Amino acid sequence: MKRIALTLLCAGFAAAAFAADFGLVFDNVSSYAYSGEGTFFQKDRATLWLSMPVSAAFDFYGSLRTDYRYPDASSPFGQSAFSVDVGRLEFKGSLPMGSGSPLALTAGRFLLADDGTRLLSGRMDGATLSYFLPGMSIDGMVGYMGLLPKEDAKVLVSVDDIADYEDADLYFAAPRVVATARVRFTELFARHDLSVTLVGQFDLRSLAEADPDEIVHSQYLALSLKGPIARLLYHEAYADLGTGERTSGFALMGAAGYALKFFMPEVAQLKLAFSADYATGSSGVFAPFVPISQRQVGFAFNAPLGNNLIFGLDASMKPVSVLTFGLKGNAFLRASTQKLEDPDFSDGSKELYLGVEADAYAYLDIASDVSLSLSGGAFVPNAGGTYVSGSPVRYIASGTATLSF
Amino acid sequence: MSKNVVIMLVVILWAAAAMYAQSNEAIDRILAADAVDYGKVAYLVLVASDNIAEDAGESRSFEMLKELKWVDPGVAETDPVSLSEYAYFLMKAFGLRGGLMYSLVPGKRYAYRELVSRKVIQGRADPADRVTGDRAIRVLGRILDLVGD
Structure with a gap:
């Protein structure tokens, strides 16, 4: 009996392996940043992936990645140049729901982002469910972040998170449950889509020694509206309202923004965009805005989202089918006079203007399996104002090459 | 009638016209x-590519293949x-250039990848999938669109 079972098991794996697709992707990232002193960063990543159907309605996708980094960073085996991680481990499919549309299910380790990727983006361990109805869709997700590398999760909500992030001996992110629920209305009015999302993160660590002023858990209500306003002209607006739970009470925080986009496909796919983004600082009833996954608001300017007012212009075009080229400019202000966590910050400064940044970027798709991207930027700080006199211009240059086998 | 159904019908009609x-x-x-x-695919691909x-x-047609x-x-x-073999026949018959790996090791594996990358093969797909007649026509329609026939 055991032999029969073993034979059937081997046959099953053989059939699955026959149907599987697999490959290897090499990425090389090199960057150099200057902010008074130069730092060089190098990362070489090899990702082995496997994709296969597991049933008539379900597929599996898994990837394992190994990294070489310079300088050393945290890894499952301490500070090291090398690291290994499960990239994705995803079961995806649909469950029939009677006569209605099927229920889409994803479980495992998958990629996730909220609309606009302001609150939460990156990988997540958990499950999502999506259901589509005429003119609308509903989806929900529950995930756990404690098995993700802290560098990827980049959760810097509480003081403990920041301390853990800076602790070289820690590799994993803090144990934390994240849940989202979203309703999307397609073409609700004047071809505009409305999205309403609830997002919450709950720290599973004990609060016994928490700083009374640090935000521990946080919840957000995110609204997003986008659609065309004329031929070739589109716009989108968003508003996020968040509450942060402290041991001493609640903190209120918010972010809002607007973008106007012009797209002319017949002229080398020309895209022009103007954007304005605001995230609360420590002012009045508001606390500094803190998203779940932290992201940098500039390229050379390495400040996080929170206590910002940013005006941006972005222009890109595709002069030939394999090349995308763009220029970007941002003016940065702080939303309140709250002190900046920056070594060049001028203590006591009341100025809001922080500086201006100019970036250039190019993506070259040499072939379907070879691509190259180059980007560079310079941030000119408001030296003598928000920053101390003589604060240097900050530069960054980065290049990424990808080869797929 | 949804937009996708209309697009699909147009592609099928265009492929049929070509x-x-x-x-x-x-x-x-x-x-x-x-x-x-193989017989049906050989006929479909070789006739559509004027071979x-x-x-x-x-x-x-199969003998010629x-x-x-x-x-x-x-x-x-x-x-x-x-599906990967069908992708390879299409790449060869229409003389499409593939990626670096297809140029070095031309075969069904990288032909399939190329057509997925160019969105010729769409939707849930696996290289080992059998190809329905309907899918074969739709994929051919996108190839004709790509080569501007």
Whole structure:
């Protein structure tokens, strides 16, 4: 009996392996940043992936990645140049729901982002469910972040998170449950889509020694509206309202923004965009805005989202089918006079203007399996104002090459 | 009628128009197939790419496929074709340039990747999938769109 079972098991794996697709992707990232002193960063990543159907309605996708980094960073085996991680481990499919549309299910380790990727983006361990109805869709997700590398999760909500992030001996992110629920209305009015999302993160660590002023858990209500306003002209607006739970009470925080986009496909796919983004600082009833996954608001300017007012212009075009080229400019202000966590910050400064940044970027798709991207930027700080006199211009240059086998 | 259905119908009609010389009966047989075989695919691809006359028939088309050495010598005309093999025939018949790996190691593996990358093969797909007649026509329609036929 055991032999029969073993034979059937081997046959099953053989059939699955026959149907599987697999490959290897090499990425090389090199960057150099200057902010008074130069730092060089190098990362070489090899990702082995496997994709296969597991049933008539379900597929599996898994990837394992190994990294070489310079300088050393945290890894499952301490500070090291090398690291290994499960990239994705995803079961995806649909469950029939009677006569209605099927229920889409994803479980495992998958990629996730909220609309606009302001609150939460990156990988997540958990499950999502999506259901589509005429003119609308509903989806929900529950995930756990404690098995993700802290560098990827980049959760810097509480003081403990920041301390853990800076602790070289820690590799994993803090144990934390994240849940989202979203309703999307397609073409609700004047071809505009409305999205309403609830997002919450709950720290599973004990609060016994928490700083009374640090935000521990946080919840957000995110609204997003986008659609065309004329031929070739589109716009989108968003508003996020968040509450942060402290041991001493609640903190209120918010972010809002607007973008106007012009797209002319017949002229080398020309895209022009103007954007304005605001995230609360420590002012009045508001606390500094803190998203779940932290992201940098500039390229050379390495400040996080929170206590910002940013005006941006972005222009890109595709002069030939394999090349995308763009220029970007941002003016940065702080939303309140709250002190900046920056070594060049001028203590006591009341100025809001922080500086201006100019970036250039190019993506070259040499072939379907070879691509190259180059980007560079310079941030000119408001030296003598928000920053101390003589604060240097900050530069960054980065290049990424990808080869797929 | 949804936009996708309209687009699909236009593509099918366009593909059909491009292959106007092919026998309606052959197209009907292909569309009705749950899994197209080498004979049907050979006829469809070689006629659409002007490599063979429309009256050649499936057997003659399959022989030509063998003469061109695009198929393994051991396969039979009635054997079902996988999606990656179909991708390879399309790449060869229409003379499409692939990526770096296809240039170095031309074959069904990288042909499939190329057509997925160019969004010619869409939706849930696996290289080992059997190809329905309906899918074969839709994929061919996108190839004709790509080559500007």
